[in-house]
Amino acid sequence: MEQPLPFLFPALSVSELTRYLRQLLESDEILQDIWVRGEVSNLSRPTSGHVYFTLKDASASLRCVIWRMNAGRLRFDLTNGQAVEAHGYISLYERDGQYQLYVDTLRPAGEGWLFQEFMRLKARLEAEGLFDESRKRPLPAHPQRIGLVTSPTGAALQDMLNTLRRRYPLVEVVLSPAAVQGEEAPAALVAALKRLYRLPELDAILVARGGGSLEDLWAFNDEEVVRTIAASPVPVVTGIGHETDFTLADFAADVRAPTPTAAAELITPDMYDLRLQLNERASRLRGWMQSKIHTEHRHLAERARRLALLSPRRRIDNDRQQLDSLIGRAERALLAAIQLQRTQLTGWQHRLNALNPLAVLQRGYAVVYDRNGQVAHSVHQIQIGDDLTIRLKDGRVDASARQIHLYPPEGGATDER
Incomplete structure (x- = not known):
């Protein structure tokens, strides 16, 4: 079998390969809209206003960047060791060949506990058969009376009423108001549902509220609320939050709609059909x-999307990070140069001190000055009766030459005057 020659396939440069990998990352829909949970470390806030940090867990780490505009919108102070959930997109910083998360939203990881509680309760109720498909009932084709459980002051109510009026103005709507958020909401929802259960000739019930966070929608994950919905004598349609929001009430209902407006559409026929x-x-x-x-x-x-990938903004973002990196390197180089000059200066000080003749005085020696104030190097400069000055390490002594002893050469006799 003939093998292809290796030189027929040209090698990619590092820049070409890195650019190709970046385009692969940025073409993945999941990586361009992703939440990542982890612990903050290596937090850095340079003078540019951008924020750099690392998200880590027990076995991996991920570099993250928040541009200055997004950093100014943070709802809490970011600190090392903090557990957070970061939203953004994954791309490649070409200069370092490092993939990283470009963050546009941060939230404390406490909401992750709510999700765990959600999954725990869901598993228990599902094991009881509360969410079985066999329990689901079809919606009436032409309902005459619909019960509506929602907040009387929310925007979702008007949206649903407008939709019902537009699609099927013949239907009668009975509002059973309830709080849909807060500590009092679960009990209010249960009471509102039970009021509707006592009404005669009710064809279906619509339970709805507008969008919100997991904490905002938590009343619809309350066990008593879920069990009350499952015990409804008529079909129940839920329209809670946005399309991506799921609550336990949705699983217990006969039909789950992505939004309150969509729920109103599902529960009624369209007269224009x-x-x-x-x-x-x-x-x-x-x-x-x-x-x-x-x-x-x-x-x-x-x-x-292709135009966005070619946008100069991406390159500007990379250049911003590179500028921050260069500024950091320049600051470190300047500090190193200052330290080197400081070390050299200290060395010159030590050498000057070693060459200082007065430093000898610290070791117990003295300097003698003759009557002219000159340093006496020989007894021949001094006559008997001369006034002398003796310099010591901590002062001076005024003295007078009473007798002079001249040391002879080796082996000679001492000469005295």
Whole structure:
């Protein structure tokens, strides 16, 4: 079998390979909209206003960046050792060949405990069969009376009433108001549901509220609320939060809608459907146009995504980080140079001290000055009766030459004057 020659496949440069890997990361939809949980370490806040840190757990770490604009919107002070959940997108910092998370939102990891409690209670109720598909009931095709459990002051109520009025104005809506957030909400929801259970000729119940965090929606994860929904004598439709929000009340209901408005749409027929069915050709044309628009929208979204990948903003973001890195290196180099000069200066001071003739006085020696104030190097400079000055390490002594002893050469006799 003939093997391909290796030189037919040109080698990529490091820059080309790194750029290709960055494009791969940025083309992944999951990595461009992701939450990551971990502990903050190596937190750095340079003068640029950007924030750099590392998210770590027991076995891995991930470098993270928050640009100055997003850092100013943090709702809490970020500190080392803090457990957080970070949202953003994954990309590659080309200069270091390092993938990192570009963070746009941070939240304390305490909400993770709520999710664990959610999963624990879900598993227990699911084991009891409370969420079995066999318990689900079909919705009535043409309901005449609908019960509605929601906040009387929330925007979701008006959205649902407008939708019901638009889609099926013949239906009667009975509002059973309840708090949908806070400590009093679970008991209020249970009471509101039980009031509807006592009404005659009720066809279905709609339980809804607008979007919010996991803590905001927590009342719909209350065990008593879930059990009360499961015990409903009529089908229940839930429309709680946004499309990505799931509560235990959704699993206990007969039908779960992604939003309150969608729940109102599911529970009622659309009076315009008959008109659409009577005109098949118009329906086909409308369907073709919707399909065409959807296809063009996808094409436009794909082009917009490709354009975003080529945007100079990405390069500017990388250059910002590189500038921060260069500033840090310059500061470290300057400090090192100052330290080196300081060390050299200390060395010169030690050498000057060693060469200082007065330093000898510290070892017990003295310096003698003759009557002219000159240092006496020989007894020949001194006459009997001369006034002398003797310099010691901590002062001086005034003296007078009473007698002079001249040391002879080796082996000679001492000469005295």
